[in-house]
Amino acid sequence: MTVRFGNHRLAFYVFTFLLSATVLGISANFAKLFLPNILHDFTIFSLVVPSLTIFLFLLSIQWAQPRTEVVQYLVLGILWLTMGAWSTDIIGHVQCDSLSGQMSTKNGEISQQSYCRQMKVVQAFSWAIFCFFVIAMIILVSLASRAQQFGRYEIWEEPIRELPWFGEMPGYYNTHAGGMHSGMPVGMPQYPMSAGGYPAGYNGFQGMPIQTPGHSIVIQPGMNGQPPTVTQVPMSA
Template sequence: MTVRFAQYRIGFYVAVFLLSGTVLGLAAHFASIFLPHLHPDFTIFALLIPALTIFIFLLSLQFGQPRTEAVSLFILWALWLAMASWATDIISPTQCDSLTSQTIPTKNGEIREREYCYEMKVIQAFSWMLFVLFAFAFVILLALVNQAQRFGRPYIWREPIQELGWFYELPGYYNNHQQGMVQYPGVMYSQYGYQPQGYVQGQPTAYQIQPNGTVAQVPVVTTV
């Protein structure tokens, strides 16, 4: 597993879980005071999107591949864009501080409009944040897949996503033996049915990343 990519991916997932969980909690509060007759469209949509996001990410943690992750990131990016735009259309012109004694009806009475305004502002802000996070994650994923293919992994789209390397790192399992050199175990490529160009079975092989981003095969000197 490429350690840096795994760490950054987990950090991204934690941020998405926290933001989505907050939106889901606020939407659940709206559902408890408005549904089934008041503001049903936005409330139901606000419940579905964060719940779907958390569900997809839980699946991706176990069964993620670059091709499935790319599709899910793009779909969630579009859904959070719709969520953020809808929340902005509802609440953006309103200044919450100017609301003092105004109230809005609920299914069991009334709620202060200022409280409702603040909660909607949080949903709006977090939705835009998630939209931006998904956009960056999608672009970075495509860049890392393209890099892995240039480094000799043509089937990286359908391999486990943990095989991706971070920028200027070779994909797959690696051990740092010397500064600037990355050596692969010989059994790693046979797992996927192909070997790097110039590889000889049983011959110690190492690869060095050049300043221009290419990978050069270099001999490994062993001493007895």
């Protein structure tokens, strides 16, 4: 697991979660004041978007794949873009300090300045969350593409915590790319490539090991990142 990516992802989740919770709280206040007859379309939509964001974040914070995460960012980004555009259409470029008087609610009245300021918060946070999702999606696609270049061709289907941060190798803990050679961790013996495309140097052989007549080749995976062990054992009669 790459810790730096996990930490950055967690920070993004927490920050977006807090902004979404703030929007949800303001929208809940609007629902108490206006539903079901006043501003019902926007109020309902403003309840759904942050609620869905929080729900999906709670589902995916421990388990996700890059392919599911990028779809999540895309869908939520579109919803927050709609939220920001809709709130801008409602409140426009109104200066809240210039407002005076009251506006009707289902049970009475509310100050126009108070309503305007709350709408400004919804508007600003919606655009901010949309921008965060765009940035997060660009970073996610970039990291997955880099991991594929290092040989993790199935990285889109693997756990998202296997993604490397910039300068790291996929799946290795705090390993800087500058200390890597041929996509293998530091400290692992390096073998030149033979003409046939196989690593040379196992047990003194160049290229693939040559099987001795009457023997079987046994390849055992290495421990703790070490290269595999190739041995030959006599075949039983």
